[in-house]
Amino acid sequence: MTEISIRTGGSAGDGIASVGEMLVRCFSRMGRHTFGLNAYQSVIRGGHVWFQARATDQRPHSQGDGCDILYAMTPETAEIHSAALRPGGTLVYDPEKFPFAADKLPPKVHALEVPTLAIARKFSTQPILQNAAGLGASAALGGIPLEVLHDVVRDSFGRKAGDVVQWNLEASAAGYQHALAHGHVLDHTLSRGGAPKLLMTGNQAIALGAAAAGLKFLSQYPMTPASSIMHWLAAHSNDLGIVVKQAEDELAAINMAIGASFGGVRAMTATSGGGFSLMVEALGMAGMTETPLVVVESQRAGPSTGLPTKTEQGDLNLMLGAGQGDFPRAILAPSNPAEAYRQTIRAFELAEEYQTPVLVASDLHLSENFMTVDRDEIPVDVPVKSLFTVTPNGHEYHRYAYTPNGVSPRSIPGQPGLQYVAGSDEHDEKGHLISDIRSGVPTWVTERARMMEKRMGKLKGLTAASEPPVREGPANADLTFVAWGSTIGAVRDAMAILAAQGRATNLVRVPTVFPLNGPALLQLLSPAKKTLLVELNYTGQFGRLVRAETGFDLSTRLLKYDGEPFFPFEIVAKAVEVMNHGG
Amino acid sequence: MADSTVAASKSIVGTSLPLITKSDTKPTWCPGCGDYGVVAAVEMAVKKLGLPSHDVVIVSGIGCSSNLPHFLSSYGFHSIHGRALPVAEGIRWANHGLTVIGTGGDGDGFGIGAGHFVHAMRRNVKLTYVTMDNQIYGLTTGQASPTSMMGQKTKSTPRGVIENPIDPIALALASGATYVARGFSGDVKHLADLVANGLRHRGFAFVDVMSPCVTYNKINTFDFFRQRVYKLESSGHDPTNIVTAWQRALEWGEKIPIGLFYKADRPTYEELEEVLTQGPLAQQPAGLKGHESVLDEFV
Structure with missing residues (x-):
């Protein structure tokens, strides 16, 4: 090379x-x-x-x-x-x-x-x-x-x-x-290699992907490393017909996006961990009111204000647990700009189809650094499917009707005869509250349980519709890396270095962090001779999720929390140590 | 339809478009609650403007008064505590063919939601925001609110409130609101006029309604207000004069003014946001099709 x-x-x-x-x-x-x-x-x-x-x-x-x-x-x-x-x-x-x-x-x-x-x-x-x-x-x-x-x-x-x-x-x-x-010109230089590539940051790819997916409304509050999503979309707002609103805080940002989505347009907000902490209450509201929503969470080193310009994958637990009670969500974790483009489009499709919040988990390393993509990796002609297919049919409209997959027909304001009230309180099929005078009354106790089951039932479809875990590299390897998000990049480069040294390794990467496809992941992990979890946080948050969901213990770990991204040599050194001496 | 847009707010020829009415959900407020007068006034105001119920969205937060959207036949969004206004703004920007009304209480609007209240007003987004101000937290059984008067004893302030109350009218004036009014739920017809004129107003219309809590506030009762309120419109007040509006806003004691304090003509956020000048967002095309050249900047 x-x-x-x-x-x-x-x-x-x-x-x-x-x-x-x-x-x-x-x-x-x-x-x-x-x-x-x-x-x-x-x-x-x-x-x-x-x-x-x-x-x-x-x-x-x-x-x-x-x-x-x-x-x-x-x-x-x-x-x-x-x-x-x-x-x-x-x-x-x-x-x-x-x-x-x-x-x-x-x-x-x-x-x-x-x-x-x-x-x-x-x-x-x-x-x-x-x-x-x-x-x-x-x-x-x-x-x-x-x-x-x-x-x-x-x-x-x-x-x-x-x-x-x-x-x-x-x-x-x-x-x-x-x-x-x-001076001394390098003795190894690169000649021209064909058509120019597209050079973009992860945030630009996310913004482009959102636009391609039909984004019409972005509300955001400035926070590194998510701000450049707003910058790019604001610069293209008029050309693309996208309203970009800098909100007074992250509380407003997410609530505006939820309002816009309820009002009938595809909407998104973006932030980092600190801002996402403020968004937690409204994330649950999107889940409860079954309003589609895409949230980009570009992580930086925490806790608290942490290291504003340094990277980490430390917000996974926050994203998994954000919000009181249980509601369905998906967390997609792209590893590079090309994937960020695709995954952002997917996030909008899943949010729309399953009427629930979908998170795009980025981090400073992906969001702000530059990578090239080929033009065919950024297909702009994405069909933007309308899902407001409900029409009055003479029967009473039930916004939250029970269905086999948990997804109910959704109307938008302005459609005659299909009025409903979206409520953050527990409600029945019509949207009527069962939180006050009905709570605790036997009929409504049952109804509450059914409504929980209806919403949570969407996880099954979300799992099936999401990109499953992927294995890269030879099936027969001495070591299997496990990674998610931008860390995958340094692992891939480390694998190339190891291959050049004659060491066969492979990678199991997980593009959909949640809902985690446990059976598919186990199938990829079970044949591994040795595993090495590579994560950019202190506690190995993803490893804990894998164990919770599959029982598989990724006990050998390379964790880093100094604010810097992984460098391939660090991964190579740890891999060699594990392969030579065991984990 | 080829994209995510949906024809909204279009009259359908030949079909009747029902006006707003009561829904089949009965209010759960305490008997005698001031909020009954407010829901009646909102219904009257919307009817007065002849708006079909499917073109109206009523957005609330959390609290006794925030249950209001459930009691009318329009679209509604009963959101979380303090966040009614950003939700309402998002709805309005998604489709400014809709009439959007925010409702809620004093805790919702001036406590947990105070930041949003100030910013919505400086933006002059076209919404009508009706607060049912009872100067107490009712749903949580009687704690002090941001508008509870000095010295008032509540469950959370057994020795009396020691903070100066927020004056919502003064706060609205300071925030650049372009329609600032106070109503009284004991005078529904007067209140309905204030709301109706708010709905007609070019921009953010704020109507703070003195709406007594008959259970937890034994000070600011219907009688308290009946003895004190007087109407600005019958007292020679010129609502286009910001200086006298401020003077009236500061009156709170033996006499309490109700009516329109201030009104100004200023472009709305929707008029100034260039993308929205192309029509309601929900009816505009979506996606990058036709915008392939946007990729050229990355070469």
């Missing part, structure tokens, strides 16, 4: 994310699959941020481990990240900004001094232009053709006024030429 990773780091405000995004875009324009990791902090200026642009001739599923080129805008970046440089790689820095002793570099790693500030001064008094020179130098060493870089620069700055585009083109060209003249 040929791999090129270019890492750039500096302080917030240096334009690191912009440089990094341009680098991944260069690779995706070259038709290469890429992964772009944007590691940032909860500050607007200062601190330490970095971005890794990784491209391979196959398909990277994670940010990978090391890097080949490191463009350091601060001494801290050089200190922290030099050790990640692979042999043949280069540290790019400007000695006018800080001195660096080349003997601190790993063996066979070069240092290239690029006069980025001096180049910037030629064009502008704005020092931010230095990063264009650094970008040019990094692209040159990584074998990115100058015309590809310049197309990307032009498109990225196209909307800026005045000479900004020209300055960036010339400064990046100057950095590019300087690197060609004085």
Whole structure:
């Protein structure tokens, strides 16, 4: 496998994310699959941020481990990240900004001094232009053709006024030429690999998927790492005919979405764990009133405010248990943008079909990092089926009529003769309360039980309609990884590394976390020689769910809760240990 | 129909469109409860406007008064405590061909739901919000509410309330509400007019109704209000004057004004939200078909 990773780091405000995004875009324009990791902090200026642009001739599923080129805008970046440089790689820095002793570099790693500030001064008094020179130098060493870089620069700055585009083109060209003249271009480069790929974050894929599924109303309250779903949809609101409402809080956000859904449009809200905690009461209302609802829960490291810009899969218990009492729900957990697109569409279909809340479980790692997808992985022509098929037939309309699958005919306001009251109190088939003067009266005691059974009966259909657990890799493997959500990416990359070492592993991944298809999962887990649960939380929340639902004990676990995503080497090391010595 | 939209709010030629009426569910309020007057006034107001019952949605929260949607023949959403307004806003934005009425109590609207109350008013979303303000928590058997008067002894304040009460009228004025009124459930006809004019109003119409709890509030009784209320419209008040509206809002004591405090003409949220200028959302096409070019930005 040929791999090129270019890492750039500096302080917030240096334009690191912009440089990094341009680098991944260069690779995706070259038709290469890429992964772009944007590691940032909860500050607007200062601190330490970095971005890794990784491209391979196959398909990277994670940010990978090391890097080949490191463009350091601060001494801290050089200190922290030099050790990640692979042999043949280069540290790019400007000695006018800080001195660096080349003997601190790993063996066979070069240092290239690029006069980025001096180049910037030629064009502008704005020092931010230095990063264009650094970008040019990094692209040159990584074998990115100058015309590809310049197309990307032009498109990225196209909307800026005045000479900004020209300055960036010339400064990046100057950095590019300087690197060609004085640096060591990597001896492994990537040629063009066919048609340009689409480059998107998980949140963009979720927003696109929602739009494709017929979303008409999004209400959301800003919270990292879910906010960019609202940003993308707000920017496209008029074109796509989607109302985007920034609510006063997450309580309002979810209740507005429920109201809109009751009113007859597909509606969604999105948040992270803190906001989702506020949404819990209304989630139950959607379940009780049987109102379709899609909620995106993009997890970040908790508890409480936690690490706002760092990732975790620590909200699974919250999602499973959110709400008093029992009501049916589904939790879909995509692992990458292509899957996020499909799963979001599926979430809308399931919510609509089963008239109950469906959660899309993302996390910061999926929501905010960049991956490429092929165009055919994003089919936009999705049929948006109407389920308001009920019409007055002369009989009294029963909104919550008992049916074999628990799904009752749903009318929407404005339809004559089909009025009903959706109630968060327990109710009968007509929607009439059985919570006050009827509660405890024998007939209605029975009715309450039937109504619970009707609602919970939907779980059977939801299970059958959801994507079952999947095994990837050889059937006969020495180790079976078990993973869900974005963690799957690093596991896939680890499996490739292990395969190259002659170690056969496979993966059982679970796209529908709930309702968990226990029999299907057991069938995949039973033949495993050894299992390794890989989860990004402290208690192994998914492992506990698997044991509760199947009795299968995923006792060997690789858990991480430091806010960072898994790196493939960590998984490889643990896998080797387990395979050599047992769990 | 090809997509998720459904023809809503369309008159069907040749069929009769029944007006709002009482439903087959009888109110479970205590005998003599002020809320009987409010449900009667809401019914009268909606009838007055000639709105067919299937084009009306009544949304409530939780509390005695929030049971109101069950007692009328329109669509209803009996939501959770404090959240009637965001649910109502969502319904309104999904289909602004509908007439949406929020109902609830003082705890629902000014306690747990106070944040939503303020924001709905500054948005001027076209809703009529009728609060049955009895200055006590009734359904939970008599604790202090955000509008309970200083010193009032309740189950939760046996030595008397020590917090200043919220003044819903002043709060509404401060929040930029464009229709601010107070009614009294002892004067149903007057109240029905306030609600009907609220339904006609361009934007958010707030009607705070003094609706006595005959079981748990022995201070703010029907007699208490009968002795104190006077009508703003017969006292020379100009409801377009925000300054005098504030002066009247602060009156609470020997005399309590009812009627319209303030009315302003401002565009509604629905008028300013460009997507909704294309018609009710529920009737607009959905999906990405025809929008394939949206993918180009990802290249």
